[in-house]
Amino acid sequence: MERVAIVGASMTRFGQRDAWVRELLAEAGAAALDDAGVDGDDLDHLYVSNMASGEFEGQTGVPNALAHDLAAQPAYTARIDQTSSSGGAGVYAAWQSVASGASDLTMLVGGEKMTHRTTAEATDVIASLTHPVEYKQGVTLPSFAGLTARLYLDTYDAPRESLGKVAVKNHKNGVDNPHAQFQKEVDLDTVLDSPIVADPLRLYDFCPITDGSAALVFCPESVAEEYAPDGNYAVISGIGGATDTHVVHERADPTTMGGVVDSSDIAYEMAGIGPDDVDVAELHDMFTILEFLQSEDLGFFEKGKGWKAVEEGVTDRDGDLPINTSGGLKSKGHPLGASGVAQVYEIVQQVTGDAGPRQVEADTGLACNVGGFGNCVTTTILEGSQ
């Protein structure tokens, strides 16, 4: 199977934007084409990761719209919807298109426009992924986080403050990310004194509602230097996708995300490495508790010990395993379909040495993109070419 390189990458500023989804996608897509030094009509395949443009703004058919805006016809196009993990699923689809030989040049653009909706409306659009027996009880993704956080703190005797330290760390990292929605530090007292959203979690335990887009260009590694003449590019060395139960309460252990375990097992095996070989990671911290769960289910830390790693600074930017150097979803923002693409964008920057003030020492990086409350997961492992 052909190894797949990433030779172009871009992302828009995340936050409250005037642009609508078509414009956001085109902004990131044009920038990624420029980064790869190609035109739209060079693309064989063009994928768009997007959860709900129809529900949010009444715009469907976004892949075709983007192909026209970028003059990418007659490229094959498809929309990839896997809720919050649409971006990761898009990376998987793009990787598959090149690895299989179906495409010699693929672009993936992820994007979402959300901030024109009220928090209640946006929350309801996202909660519409739940089973009818969950939806009628008024469950939201934040309330799943509150349920799980309480059980985690109780089961593993973890202090409430440890969750707050995830928010503090990721906001600190976001200060150095010019694309982040919040380039602002917060202190622990601010996190712990913020309004309760889903007890025991408070406002600063949650990511914001965000507009934004990110894009990546993929080709066979064998021709990567045609697009990256300096020989500096990223390679997907491992990728895995998996699902867990649709109904969250049916999981054997509500503090374990089976999709994270299964998808990372596949990715590690493909890459021929283990969790100890990962130098930097972008995890799906839509809620602070998710950083604990994923860091454990990816095998970075023992079950129930992820909170201690945060307390001890292991996951700080200057720690042994930096997590969410971009600021994570928590600080950078979470435009649903874009987030998984933006996670890989950050790892590409890290393994190619282009992360600027956020740069850490990294040959190998991992991105874990989660949809629903762990319902669907894609784990991607990247290596630098140099």
Add this chain to the structure above:
Amino acid sequence: MSDHETTDDAAGSDGRGSDEPVNGDEPAFEAAEYADGTVTYPPHTVGPNGAERVGTVDLREYAGRVVTWTTSTATPPGVREPNTLAIVEFEMDDGYDGPPVRALGQIAERGDGSGETFDVDIGDRVEPVYADELREPGAGIREPESQEWDGFRFRPVEE
């Protein structure tokens, strides 16, 4: 089968069909039983191990324990605010050795006119109580006709 179980196609051991109420006019709290003996709520086309569905179990007949709970203060359209929710694990019959049978449900209001819900904590024993409307149909994004809106909340068991 236990005394709490009925079948999909015929009257159960207690002589009532699965759609026929046990307590007054309220519908059953219907879980599915599969050929390998496992039970799930909600019912699925096949069981977690792929076994075919062979009957139903009425969870109204079981108490359960709170696995975890939260109070959500930012609720979507048509949902009470605040909304206290719990994951409850049912205490199944002694012979049951399948995966845990759980449900997510709202915590019931006290009924003393205060409008407040019962206090619960992890490990508390609770029982289902029927509500004819858990959330206002049509207020949120989901098509009102696509699903049912009644169901079960939980309240502490008086012991």
